[in-house]
Amino acid sequence: MIKIEQIRVKAAEKTMDILELIAEKPRSFSELIELMDSNKATIYRFITTLEDKGYVYKNQNDCYQLTLKLxxxxxxxxxxxxxxxxxxxxxxxxxxxxxxxxxxxxxxxxxxxxxxxxxxxxxxxxxxxxxxxxxxxxxxxxxxxxxxxxxxxxxxxxxxxxxxxxxxxxxxxxxxxxxxxxxxxxxxxxxxxxxxxxxxxxxxxxxxxxxxxxxxxxxxxxxxxxxxxxxxxxxxxxxxxxxxxxxxxxxxxxxxxxxxxxx
Structure with a gap:
């Protein structure tokens, strides 16, 4: 149970870290991988979830940007x-x-x-x-x-x-x-x-x-x-x-x- 809670906390932290990075300025997928010091699959999972939930969108420069949902x-x-x-x-x-x-x-x-x-x-x-x-x-x-x-x-x-x-x-x-x-x-x-x-x-x-x-x-x-x-x-x-x-x-x-x- 403790491990599951720790995983959930880490997931929440990663989600907030990604949102804060994008809030600073629009970020490309490769930038997020580098800045988060993570792998493609993990960042893809988080960013697609945020996109599906309407918190970020991909602009014309292929960079992720915040929507007004927050x-x-x-x-x-x-x-x-x-x-x-x-x-x-x-x-x-x-x-x-x-x-x-x-x-x-x-x-x-x-x-x-x-x-x-x-x-x-x-x-x-x-x-x-x-x-x-x-x-x-x-x-x-x-x-x-x-x-x-x-x-x-x-x-x-x-x-x-x-x-x-x-x-x-x-x-x-x-x-x-x-x-x-x-x-x-x-x-x-x-x-x-x-x-x-x-x-x-x-x-x-x-x-x-x-x-x-x-x-x-x-x-x-x-x-x-x-x-x-x-x-x-x-x-x-x-x-x-x-x-x-x-x-x-x-x-x-x-x-x-x-x-x-x-x-």
């Missing part, structure tokens, strides 16, 4: 603590001030994942709901996230994700989008001008954590005729202060942080 398992605790718990009071206050919908989003698998939304009480409401995803390159929060990518990360992203058009305003030229990302980094926020959905405009601001890493975005979205660029620029200063405060409560301390890396 996040979903801890969603209750995340909502109770940390990001959403800290941000919620600010969102409730902000939605009354801007009279538009306010959202919190995170990023996974090269997509934007909308975590929470507080809707302004209006007859015309936006259709972005918590749990929905969007491509990085055509929404404000996604472009903001891309503006933090290095040259190599951007090239890898563009190689894997052709820039297809969703509306007449979607940026589908890489050079144009790179210039847009430089502008976003310089000004500290991003605007989506009906690039994902017609008649929907948004603006996004970064949220950083204790490691000075951008971990989320606070976005404000509304129908374009009402949420004009003039209105957006009028609230930039106030929303920047709010996201800075949320970041500080998450442990962010470097107020002079350079935004992203040179593209």
């Amino acid at each position: 996040y979903s398992l801890g969603k209750t605790e995340i909502e109770r603590h940390d990001l959403l718990g800290i941000a919620k009071p600010f969102l409730l206050k902000l939605v009354k001030e801007v009279k538009e919908s306010v959202l919190i989003s995170i990023f996974s698998k090269d997509t934007v994942y909308y975590l929470d939304k507080i809707e302004w009480n209006s007859a015309l409401r936006i259709v972005v709901e918590p749990g929905r995803t969007a491509p990085l390159y055509c929404v404000a929060s996604g472009k903001l996230y891309l503006s933090h990518f290095s040259d190599n990360e951007l090239d890898d992203y563009f190689n894997k994700h052709p820039l297809k058009s969703f509306t007449g305003n979607t940026i589908t030229d890489i050079y144009t989008l790179k210039n847009e990302l430089v502008k976003i980094r310089d000004q500290g926020f991003a605007i989506d001008n009906e690039e994902w959905e017609e008649y929907l405009r948004g603006v996004a601001f970064p949220i950083y954590d204790y490691s000075n890493k951008m971990v989320a975005a606070l976005s404000i979205s509304g129908v374009s005729y009402r949420f004009s660029e003039e209105k957006i620029y009028s609230i930039v200063g106030e929303v920047t202060k709010i996201t800075k405060k949320i970041s500080e409560l998450l442990g962010y301390v470097n107020t002079d942080r350079e935004r992203g890396q040179k593209i």
Whole structure:
């Protein structure tokens, strides 16, 4: 009985070790064998089990990457603590001030994942709901996230994700989008001008954590005729202060942080 329990503990340890290695960055099968100092059959057994259970998937580079399943398992605790718990009071206050919908989003698998939304009480409401995803390159929060990518990360992203058009305003030229990302980094926020959905405009601001890493975005979205660029620029200063405060409560301390890396 003791031996069986020891085997189970070792199996659990190996499973967690593999997940932690993949969490650091996507790993190939051969990398996992080397890093785990194990044989092909053993790693294959563990990785296929994790894949079958929906915790990892193989990306276009033949490397294993985490899915959002681990996040979903801890969603209750995340909502109770940390990001959403800290941000919620600010969102409730902000939605009354801007009279538009306010959202919190995170990023996974090269997509934007909308975590929470507080809707302004209006007859015309936006259709972005918590749990929905969007491509990085055509929404404000996604472009903001891309503006933090290095040259190599951007090239890898563009190689894997052709820039297809969703509306007449979607940026589908890489050079144009790179210039847009430089502008976003310089000004500290991003605007989506009906690039994902017609008649929907948004603006996004970064949220950083204790490691000075951008971990989320606070976005404000509304129908374009009402949420004009003039209105957006009028609230930039106030929303920047709010996201800075949320970041500080998450442990962010470097107020002079350079935004992203040179593209």
